[in-house]
Amino acid sequence: MSNNASALFLVYERLFAHYGPQHWWPAQTPFEVMVGAVLTQNTAWSRVERAIAALRQHGSLSAEALLALEPQTLGELIRPAGYYTIKTRRLQALCQWYLAQGGFAALQGWETPRLRTELLAIHGVGPETADDILLYAFERPVFVIDAYTRRIGSRLGLLEAKAPYETLRQQFEQALGLDTVLFKEYHALIVAHAKAFCRVRPRCQGCMLVQYCAVLCHCGERPLGEAGAAID
Ligand code: SF4
Numbered sequence: 001m002s003n004n005a006s007a008l009f010l011v012y013e014r015l016f017a018h019y020g021p022q023h024w025w026p027a028q029t030p031f032e033v034m035v036g037a038v039l040t041q042n043t044a045w046s047r048v049e050r051a052i053a054a055l056r057q058h059g060s061l062s063a064e065a066l067l068a069l070e071p072q073t074l075g076e077l078i079r080p081a082g083y084y085t086i087k088t089r090r091l092q093a094l095c096q097w098y099l100a101q102g103g104f105a106a107l108q109g110w111e112t113p114r115l116r117t118e119l120l121a122i123h124g125v126g127p128e129t130a131d132d133i134l135l136y137a138f139e140r141p142v143f144v145i146d147a148y149t150r151r152i153g154s155r156l157g158l159l160e161a162k163a164p165y166e167t168l169r170q171q172f173e174q175a176l177g178l179d180t181v182l183f184k185e186y187h188a189l190i191v192a193h194a195k196a197f198c199r200v201r202p203r204c205q206g207c208m209l210v211q212y213c214a215v216l217c218h219c220g221e222r223p224l225g226e227a228g229a230a231i232d
Contacts, residue, residue, distance in 0.1 A: 005175035007158055011209060012182070015189040018208045019196075024188030030104050030137035032061060037132035038090050038124065039081040050080035063095040063103065090124030097122050104137075112140045127165045135187070141178035144187045145169050148194035155198065156213055 001009075027033045032052065039048040054077045055061045060069060069077075074091065075084045097118070101107055107115060115138065119130040127145070134140040145168045154161035159168055176182060197207045204210055 002175060004158065004171070007156070007212070008172065008175050010212065011156060011158070012186050012189065014208045014212075015193055016185065019189055019192045022185060022188035022192060024184060024191070025132070025136035027136075029061075031063060031098070033137035034094060034098070034133050035061065035066075035091065037129045037136075038087060038094060039078060040132075041083070041087070041090075041124075041129060043082045048081050051078040054078070054080065063098045067092055067095045067099065086124070090122075093123035094125065108138065112138075112142065115140070116142070127169070131169070135180065135183055139180050141173070141180045141183055143169050143172035143176070143183050145172070146187075146191075148190050148198075149187070151200075152190055152194060152198045155202070156209065 025033050025036065027036055035055070036048055036052060039051050052061070055066075058077055060066055060074075060077065066074065071085075071088050071092070075088045078084050078087055078091070081087060098104075098107070101118075110118075112134065116130055116134055119125050119133060120127065125133075131142045131144040134142040135144055145165050149168070149172075150159070150161045153159040153168075159171060163171075172183075176186070193209075197203050198209075204213070207213065
């Protein structure tokens with residue numbers, strides 16, 4: 001096992017020991033995951049939950065129902081998630097594609113590379129959104145790279161924060177092996193840690209990774225003197 005793989009597994013084990021299973025993605029259906037993946041672009045999940053609740057209450061949490069809505073009506077329903085005009089167009093583009101391909105049952109039979117390529121061709125679907133959908137809706141072993149992954153990984157010295165998305169995705173997938181269950185949990189744990197401790201301004205005191213970060217961290221924002229120094 002490479003040093004990078006050992007470090008990635010070690011970080012995973014520490015995060016899992018602290019936070020436990022995250023049961024992510026919180027959705028009742030794969031299609032709801034897809035909707036959430038678009039709505040969460042540039043938005044906190046708490047706001048997405050409000051938009052999804054509004055869609056559910058309106059009886060519009062299906063591709064057919066979302067497409068049947070007037071854009072203005074859909075925009076009002078998803079307004080809590082922000083950027084609602086843009087996201088209305090994106091959601092309806094996703095629904096159009098989804099239905100044209102035959103829905104979840106048909107798409108489930110596609111190979112992952114084909115599915116990923118087609119998702120990336122949909123208006124408003126970038127690599128992070130596509131990989132959220134692949135991992136959590138279609139249960140494919142694709143590692144999601146987001147801003148939290150870049151932040152924590154770079155602070156731990158595990159990756160280059162500004163490396164291209166595909167470089168980082170392949171780095172994780174090659175080091176960890178293609179494991180859907182692990183990838184789902186790992187990504188969710190990264191999100192949990194980025195919110196609890198490793199924020200933009202990190203709260204290193206009490207962090208379960210501090211002894212590794214003390215050696216490896218280059219963030220320069222931590223209240224540490226020298227590398228390896230203990231936090232009071
Ligand atoms: S020690 Fe600080 S910078 Fe390092 S992972 Fe923990 S919170 Fe982030």
